[in-house]
Amino acid sequence: MMDQATARKLQQVGKAFHLPGPFFSYEEILNGNVNRTYKVNYISDDGTGMAVIKPYLVQKINSYAFHNPDELMSNIDRVTEFIRTKRPDKTCMHFHHTDVTGERKTYLEEGDSFWRIYKYIAAETVNKCDDPLIVRRAGKAFGDFQMVLSDFDVSQLFYTIPDFHDTRKRYEKLIADANADPCGRVAEVRAELDYLFSVQQQACRLTDLYNEGKLPLRVTHNDTKINNVLFDEKTHEPLVVIDLDTVMPGLVGHDFGDGIRFAANFTEEDAEDTTKTGVDLNIFFAFADGFLSETAKMLTEEEVDTLALSCFAITCELATRFLDDYLIGDKYFKVKRAKHNLIRTRCQVALAKDMQTKLDAMDAIVKSCVKKYR
Numbered sequence: 001m002m003d004q005a006t007a008r009k010l011q012q013v014g015k016a017f018h019l020p021g022p023f024f025s026y027e028e029i030l031n032g033n034v035n036r037t038y039k040v041n042y043i044s045d046d047g048t049g050m051a052v053i054k055p056y057l058v059q060k061i062n063s064y065a066f067h068n069p070d071e072l073m074s075n076i077d078r079v080t081e082f083i084r085t086k087r088p089d090k091t092c093m094h095f096h097h098t099d100v101t102g103e104r105k106t107y108l109e110e111g112d113s114f115w116r117i118y119k120y121i122a123a124e125t126v127n128k129c130d131d132p133l134i135v136r137r138a139g140k141a142f143g144d145f146q147m148v149l150s151d152f153d154v155s156q157l158f159y160t161i162p163d164f165h166d167t168r169k170r171y172e173k174l175i176a177d178a179n180a181d182p183c184g185r186v187a188e189v190r191a192e193l194d195y196l197f198s199v200q201q202q203a204c205r206l207t208d209l210y211n212e213g214k215l216p217l218r219v220t221h222n223d224t225k226i227n228n229v230l231f232d233e234k235t236h237e238p239l240v241v242i243d244l245d246t247v248m249p250g251l252v253g254h255d256f257g258d259g260i261r262f263a264a265n266f267t268e269e270d271a272e273d274t275t276k277t278g279v280d281l282n283i284f285f286a287f288a289d290g291f292l293s294e295t296a297k298m299l300t301e302e303e304v305d306t307l308a309l310s311c312f313a314i315t316c317e318l319a320t321r322f323l324d325d326y327l328i329g330d331k332y333f334k335v336k337r338a339k340h341n342l343i344r345t346r347c348q349v350a351l352a353k354d355m356q357t358k359l360d361a362m363d364a365i366v367k368s369c370v371k372k373y374r
């Protein structure tokens, strides 16, 4: 269903980016938890005089999460340009430009929000997948992303969200907000708080190792959900990794851990019924095998040793983020149902508990894949 106000807004944005042809329709893409994304269709000429639909991807960036559009777009521009130069034949993300004040920009600022438009890439995506072959391909795509950027100068990148994966700081914020309890929700979440604080040391181990100088800083994607890989509709091979908003300096474990957290969970990340929530070790194997087929040779021993732990760390970290957002009144993540952030927290807690029992198995799989690809 199109809503008239949204349609008008999208047309106005399209105009600022000089999209040609009359606006026809839009649909919202509901995958993301932070930004708003629309597929917007314009009527266009196919070059022979025939009218066809030309789609664009229009996004409204969440300015509560991202404060600095210049830095955000600078990171994306630099990284996509670097990849394009190295691999001119591969599919890459392209942005449209505005010319609002005589200045070409890849975003349109409007009050406290900003918009951008991508060239639409026709492709398949998967959200939940129990096919190991597809998951392996997604893992390989994220490993390849890591590799293609392995000689990119990390110091050129801004921290678009400061301390994004500083698990210690995430815990500090959670405790401060739990103490303040601005919405009176703490009583309801005691069990989740107790669990998260009981595992705090282990959850923060990855952050601590980095702060002790034991892990190298790399260019990381930082949102390695398999639905951020576009697959070719015919060959079902990965085309391109998308959603580069959180590309920042980071640890390899952030990308590996988040990929597993999302892909290898038996349930969706916000399942209300968590009786089945946990790590599917077959899917874990598939993602690890794909990711490590690309990265094994490059990783240090210390990094390899942290990969299984990183899955647990990222899962606990995301649980603290969802829970914190619940406590402060759902300001950061889009909520699609009542108590959505609490449901998400409970699901991540259930996943973390299951991961604790499987850490040794996960570590053994990682080590066997590393051995195979070295």
Ligand code: GN1
Pocket: 031, 032, 033, 034, 035, 065, 222, 223, 243, 245, 246, 269, 318
């Ligand atoms: C957010 O909006 P989306 O789906 O791209 C979040 C990630 C979380 C993820 C959990 C900028 O990503 O960090 O892991 O939700 N992105 C940001 O699904 O905070």
Ligand code: MG
Pocket: 223, 243, 245, 246
């Ligand atoms: Mg994202």
